Amino acid sequence: MSTDAHNPFSHSPMAQFEINRIVPMxxxxxxxSFTNSSLMMVITLGLITLFLMMSTxxxxxxxxxxxSLAEISYEFVASMMRDTVGDSGRxxxxxxxxxxxxxxxxxxxxxxxxxxxxxxxxIVTFGLAALVFIGVTVLGFIxxxxxxxxxFVPHGVPAALLPLIVVIEVISYLSRPISLSVxxxxxxxxxxxxxxxxxxxxxxxxxIGGWLPLAFSVAFVGLEVLVAFLQAYVFAVLTCIYLxxxxxxx
Amino acid sequence: MIPDDSFEARxxxxxxxxxxxxxAGSRGSAMGMAFRLSTxxxxxxxxxxxxxWGLDWxxxxxxxxxxxxxxxxxxxxxxxxxxxxxxxxAAQVAGTEVSGNSGDSVEx
Numbered sequence: 436m437s438t439d440a441h442n443p444f445s446h447s448p449m450a451q452f453e454i455n456r457i458v459p460m461x462x463x464x465x466x467x468s469f470t471n472s473s474l475m476m477v478i479t480l481g482l483i484t485l486f487l488m489m490s491t492x493x494x495x496x497x498x499x500x501x502x503s504l505a506e507i508s509y510e511f512v513a514s515m516m517r518d519t520v521g522d523s524g525r526x527x528x529x530x531x532x533x534x535x536x537x538x539x540x541x542x543x544x545x546x547x548x549x550x551x552x553x554x555x556x557x558i559v560t561f562g563l564a565a566l567v568f569i570g571v572t573v574l575g576f577i578x579x580x581x582x583x584x585x586x587f588v589p590h591g592v593p594a595a596l597l598p599l600i601v602v603i604e605v606i607s608y609l610s611r612p613i614s615l616s617v618x619x620x621x622x623x624x625x626x627x628x629x630x631x632x633x634x635x636x637x638x639x640x641x642x643i644g645g646w647l648p649l650a651f652s653v654a655f656v657g658l659e660v661l662v663a664f665l666q667a668y669v670f671a672v673l674t675c676i677y678l679x680x681x682x683x684x685x
Numbered sequence: 686m687i688p689d690d691s692f693e694a695r696x697x698x699x700x701x702x703x704x705x706x707x708x709a710g711s712r713g714s715a716m717g718m719a720f721r722l723s724t725x726x727x728x729x730x731x732x733x734x735x736x737x738w739g740l741d742w743x744x745x746x747x748x749x750x751x752x753x754x755x756x757x758x759x760x761x762x763x764x765x766x767x768x769x770x771x772x773x774x775a776a777q778v779a780g781t782e783v784s785g786n787s788g789d790s791v792e793x
Contacts, residue, residue: 606754618721
């Protein structure tokens with residue numbers, strides 16, 4: 436829209452979500468350029484790897500600061516999985532832990548000024564949600580065969596109502612990846628847009644009237660950090676619930 | 686004078702002043718709950734509408750399947766919301782009683 440959208444000082448609250456090509460690439464007519472979004476993902480992966488490798492390198496009996504941080508994140512995801520899936524979910528710990536750390540770091544790095552929030556793009560969150568959805572569905576069919584379809588047939592429904600109920604259950608099942616991805620994307624995008632809008636108010640009102648939006652912005656940054664953590668947690672916990680549904684048919 | 690000025694009293698006062706309001710965390714998660722319920726409702730309606738529209742496009746039965754699946758989507762959305770709310774209630778009850786591992790108590 437505006438020509439100065441690439442300028443980080445642009446007033447447009449949506450300019451922060453622009454995707455810029457850093458290394459333009461084109462394979463077979465597909466645009467697979469290395470963008471600022473890709474760069475943030477690579478930085479995130481690097482930071483997570485660095486954090487976990489460095490903090491568990493020594494493996495001291497009495498953990499230091501970094502080691503306890505790594506142990507807290509392990510414990511957090513492990514106890515969440517124990518509570519929602521039970522012991523049979525232990526095999527899937529690496530997947531859920533990776534997912535949680537990836538989303539958490541993307542959200543938190545998005546809070547750094549002038550950085551880019553990858554999770555504010557619905558295609559990224561939908562990609563992650565579709566991965567979870569397809570993975571869980573395939574897992575359910577491997578584990579139970581066609582018996583997995585019993586998920587769509589609740590107990591004690593009169594036969595006359597069955598066609599209606601099954602269709603409703605299927606729609607409800609298919610809506611899972613949509614609600615999973617929209618929740619993360621909308622939270623991140625709304626929060627960052629709000630921050631930018633109030634940041635713009637501070638500049639516009641200047642030294643005289645800018646103090647009120649400044650105070651609001653400071654409070655809102657705190658809330659956004661909470662939301663960044665909470666949304667990563669919600670994504671991981673829902674992944675666990677879907678895993679539980681696929682593992683234990685009822 | 687002297688007991689009020691002691692280090693412990695001042696530390697306690699400072700900690701009380703810096704403590705977050707008791708409902709700060711729960712307000713954030715209440716907003717999260719509300720958002721979770723609303724996306725559960727809306728996503729099912731959208732999926733129902735898209736299925737109906739796609740079937741209409743395939744079968745040439747223009748508005749009828751869209752209308753049917755739109756309402757089925759609403760029903761599925763309400764089902765989603767009821768289930769999510771039930772699991773939230775269960776989690777809250779489990780949280781107030783014991784925080785042990787109750788493997789299969791989540792969702793219906």
